[in-house]
Amino acid sequence: MTDDKDVLRDVWFGRIPTCFTLYQDEITEREAEPYYLLLPRVSYLTLVTDKVKKHFQKVMRQEDISEIWFEYEGTPLKWHYPIGLLFDLLASNTALPWNITVHFKSFPEKDLLHCPSKDTIEAHFMSCMKEADALKHKSQVINEMQKKDHKQLWMGLQNDKFDQFWAINRKLMEYPAEDNGFRYIPFRIYQATTERPFIQKLFRPVAADGQLHTLGDLLKEVCPSAITTEDGVKKNQIMIHGIEPMLETPLQWLSEHLSYPDNFLHISIIPQPTD
Amino acid sequence: MSKTHFQTRNGTSVTEQLFPQAEDDLELFSDDSEVVGPAAASEVIRYEYHVLYSYSYGVPVLYFRASFLDGRPLTLKEIWDGVHQFYKAHLLQEPWSTITQQEHPILGQPFFVLHPCKTNEFMTSLLENSEKDNRNINYITSWLSIVGPVVGLNLPLSYAKAMSQHDAKPDCYQVSESNLTC
Secondary structure: OOOHHHHHHHHHOOEEEEEEEEOOOOOOOOOOOOEEEEEEOOOOHHHHOHHHHHHHHOOOOHHHOOOOEEEEOOEEOOOOOOHHHHHHHHHOOOOOOEEEEEEOOOOOOOOOOOOOOHHHHHHHHHHHHHHHHHHHHOOHHHHHOOHHHHHHHHHHHHOOOHHHHHHHHHHHOOOOOOOOOOOOOOEEEEEOOOOOOOEOOOOOOEOOOOOEOEHHHHHHHHOHHHOOEEOOEEOEEEEEOOEOOOOOOEHHHHHHHOOOOOOOEEEEEEEOOOO | OEEEEEEEOOOOEEEEEEEOOOOOOOOOOOOHHHOOOOOOOOOEEEEEEEEEEEOOOOEEEEEEEEEEOOOOEOOHHHHHHOOOHHHHHHHHHOOOOOEEEEEOOOOOOEEEEEOOOOHHHHHHHHHHHHHHOOOOOOHHHHHHHHHOHHHOOOOOHHHHHHHHHOOOOOOOOOOOOOOOOO
């Protein structure tokens, strides 16, 4: 019988085969070959694409290079969203590899946050972790940690070190014995077709009668349109880390095992493929 | 709630509007027709301020951005240059006011955000003191008058005057006990 802990490893080591191609209007001194890379689902684009940047900058002049940004089928990719979320939301039902276009000009100021350095990614990551703990533990657990523990979480993510990361992160997954779970579940629900970037609300993992709330309960409450059926036919896929968990899965379990390193459950609602 | 105002580079304010909205529903208003033609040496900057409520922290959060009329956005440094000297010195001392660029949770566009984590601390003491003095205050007005000027948003005195005439008790905003630190 698979241990629950194996799920944590499977989530952490998930990869997406990606092909990076330079945008055709970029000015190059020679032909730019596409660059192939396995992207970690749980990380962030600007954290893992140094090699991509170097590869394309080799064929460009310094003056034609400004801040790198990525795009998929015309949609600028938000580096501050985890890679796995971007893929599930935008490309999960298309053939692999994931084809991403690389840009060095005309940064889309209205769509993307700037990412001047790794420190920006770290600040964003830690800010998400803090918000998650504010919801789970009123910030008590994360505030009790020392600065070096926070650093260890970040370094674990940056260097793809599962054990280093979870040595600290496990503390953020604990809860008082008398409760049956966290105070509120950190989650965000994304749907490419809506105006709003995501849905995030306060939602408890345990009902007043002590019953554990399920994924289905969450959706019914905050995004009922996601699970309605059209004449009994399933309209949407509810996807986390490339899989569709059963709607009966307890939300508390999902939060402990299928959260991203930032401790949020990033859930994608995508149209059911018609094949 | 959102507010847009236009300001010339040398600091003269041109128009101000404040539109209260339901928490979830935000619209952007700008009234180009009221903009006075700028002097040749200065440029007109359009500032937008949004007050949103963070369910996670239980406090209001100030989102803002600025752009020139041609649409070019101001960098944080350029906005910072427009902040009054007094607040600059103050901000550098008080680490509670970290400003970062973040995605607006409803519009999905980049805004600058004043970090909410110390809000609870200073609002708690403010509310306690006003209770002691038996003064009526509006949480949002008081909060905005503290954090606003730090990012170039100056609240007209009329807001405070309106409150003192009103018989309203401090609003529905509950200050929770959790001590939130950065």
